[in-house]
Amino acid sequence: MTLAEHIVQYFKRHSISCSVRDDIEWTLKRWVELNSLTERHINHETIKIIHSKIKVVPTGKQRRYRQAVEDICLYLRDVCQWTVYEPLSEKLIDHDLIWADKLSQHAHSANVLFQCYQKQKSIFLKLSQPPSIEFLTVTLAICLAPFSFEYIADLLNHPERIECSNNQLSVKIYHRVSKSNTSQHPPFTRYKLDLFSYKLLSTYFATQKNQQNETENSLNKKIINWLNQQHFELSTICTRDLPFLFQSIWLYQYQVPHTLLKDIATPERHVDFDIKRREVTNVHKLKPGTVDALFKISLDFSWAKGGTNSSKLKQQDWSHQTLIKQLLKTSRAELIRQLQEQAEPEWQTDNVLPKLFYQYTSELIEFGGITKPRLAQSTIKKYTSISRLLEQSPLSYSDAIHESKLQAWADHNYLKLDDEHKLLMHFFLRFISQQSLTDHLQLDHLQAPTQPMTVDSYRMAPESINNIIQILLNSKSGSHVQRLFSAVAVIISYFGMLRRGEILRLRVRDIVSLQLDQCRLFQLEITKTPEGQPKSSRPRTVFIALPENYAKLIRLVLHFKHGSCQERPLLGFDNEKLSVRNIYYLLPVTRAIKLICGSDARFHHLRHAGAHLMMLQMMRMCYSASKP
Known part of the structure; x- marks a missing residue:
């Protein structure tokens, strides 16, 4: 369906009078500036352009086209969450009043x-x-x-x-x-x-x-x-x-x-979510070795050694192409068995794309696509052909774990492609947004502003949060302090509804105990630091009340940091870069989340779960206050 058809269907579904489809299509065809907008906002200049084009119409159809402009703006505001500049917004018909x-x-x-x-x-x-x-x-x-x-x-x-x-x-x-x-x-x-x-x-x-x-x-x-x-x-x-x-x-x-x-x-x-994979309720049933691998950092530094032929290295890097060729020579069942038994390539610090494409190809072979459980070799080759266009745009390990740099890389490489390759690129970006290393990638930027905004509604149950903290603390691969910092990151992100970057930038001075002994109440200051600022660019104060077993871990970190510089990071050591803290303390958290909640779960869902918990607490408080 075209945008005009969606607009007409929306008004029809809500029994609201609307311009005819031909008038809306005429307006959209001449309002080309609307498609070039990258933000969901209509200002005075944008309206002025389309009105100047309507004025050249020599008949009374001008009135119909102006009404079509208002209908388009109303649809973009109510369905696609656009903001319309105030004078025009006040002129739009109040359909809520008409409905009532x-x-x-x-x-x-x-x-x-x-x-x-x-x-x-x-x-x-x-x-x-x-x-x-x-x-x-x-x-x-x-x-x-x-x-x-x-x-x-x-x-x-x-x-x-x-x-x-x-x-x-x-x-x-x-x-x-x-x-x-x-x-x-x-x-x-x-x-x-x-x-x-x-x-x-x-x-x-x-x-x-x-x-x-x-x-x-x-x-x-x-x-x-x-x-x-x-x-x-x-x-x-x-x-x-x-x-x-x-x-x-x-x-x-x-x-x-x-x-x-x-x-x-x-x-x-409003939107709900499906749990495709059952959440793990008993951590003792996890496969041996999976918990101990949470803190394992696997990097390949062979690229940094001198005397290596770069063209030969690049040919060896893109190992997903070998998988596609093997699919022609080997039966699918045999290839899947080999993939499950053999180890994956190591991460390369200068470019993580080869391993991501290897994982992408491996999953396409084993699980197929969204609609078809079995994909042909030609289809898999087409889906992964986007790798040729990314050979000159490597993604380093440090950029992949950095939220803003990864987002900039994805936006830049997506926008420079034609429509056909944009779709393939979107499929690949959608895949890497589910991987533990790059799960902080947001795909909202790549969505056309004239489409309704998608909502990631998944949230974790409190039992899952407890299991995540438990396996982080019990893992044998990380140091005691590393496991403690990772567990505290989960607690603060969940109860404080903090984003990944806000956790990493949290300083010692930004958390204050509100009780003298056995404190369970804490105050968090989310503000601008030399390493960055909050997403909204506005500082805020967050108060959290924790169960005793979680509060004890926070107090342990504060005791560990007692006497250190107040400007030092709360979760990390002196002179430890933000990217390094991300690798050592938050990457294990993401792995634990996916281990307990499935591959669709991401670090950001801790914030979702915390918001849901706060809503339940507020409803409980209001319900208790209403009782006599």
Whole structure:
């Protein structure tokens, strides 16, 4: 779908009047400056350019094109999180106010519909017959969520969307996103499924196995006919009124506030995650040697020795090409067995790309792609062909572990490619963003600003955090201080919601004990240092309260640092560079995270988990305060 089609579909899904697609396409075609923007912001100059092009239109179509500009800006602001300069933002139609007004207008009809539904529900329970598609759809709109019938039709066509986890029934509602969005996993939202709706769905799927797929239009027609049969007051309801009708039921019957109602009715406003690999709950079941390898630093310094032929070295470096050739000569099963038994190449300090491409090729051979579990040799060769374009753009080990330098390398090499190679580069960057060495790479910069922003919703459970700390402390490969610093990095990042760079730049003076003896309360100052500044460029103060077993580790570090210079790093030794601290203290943390939580987990997810913990604590505090 084109951007114009997405805009029209968005307005249609929310029953909002919108310019016709031709007008939006005409405007987008001439608003070329919009595609060249690298930031999600529309200023006065950008609007002035498109208005000057509209002024040359000799007819009253100018009004339609100006309205199309406003519709485009509204879509970019509400869906793609753009900021629109203040004067234009104030002129945009307040659709939230219009939406609230329409809910009020449909209050009486919604009450009539709810009474009719309760009557039909009683009849259904007495007769014990298979549910009709109309009754099932109305039940889902009233009991599951009052969203567009587009989502209900998708659910009715995919019985596998129903899940049961921890004795809780739920359904997965996938978001309506562009297929050009190269996110690894399609975003979705989970909705709690009540037992009555589950019974209706399971009966429907059991009795309608050969039923033709439902669509939004087919459901709209069936529900309109069903309403006409129920009550004469509902005969005036049209297709555009249906979302307001069911949302009004949630507003007045269930007393759901407007903001929360909009969240429930719009799956794209929140996102859930899937755990592809089961988290390790018992660290004693881990394979022997995996925990002891957490602190192992494997580097190849052969490049620095004199007398080496550079062309021969480069030929030896790209060992993933040998794997691709072996795939033609050896059976896939035999090659996979060899890959599992043989050791991977060592990291080279001057260029980590050869090993990354080796790992990338190895996983493509063993696990295939996202949609196909088995990839042909030609496909794997195509996916890894991007290595030829990166031979003149090496990525050193020190740059790979440095957040800003890695991001700059990725942005530079991605933007200079054509569209076909950009897609291949995006696949490769998506892979390295999941590796322990480079998991701090952010792919948001590489996404078109006219696409909705993707959200990485994964978070770790508290049990996983404890297991990560446990295996870091019990590893035999690192020194005592190294293991202590790594464990403390996990604790501070989780409870303080700190980013990787903020952990590394934390100084001795930036942490203060708020109690004299057996302190469990600490104050953290996140501010600018000679090594860098926070992402938002704004200093902040963070207060953390820790369990005693975690607080004891923090106190041990503070005791270890007692008497040292207050400007020295909290986690590290004197004159130890930031890149070195990253290798020795945070890289083992990333490895431990992936060992416990799976390959999709990253260091940044500690911050996600901490934010979720804070939300639960705040809700608990509010709930306790409301009790008499």
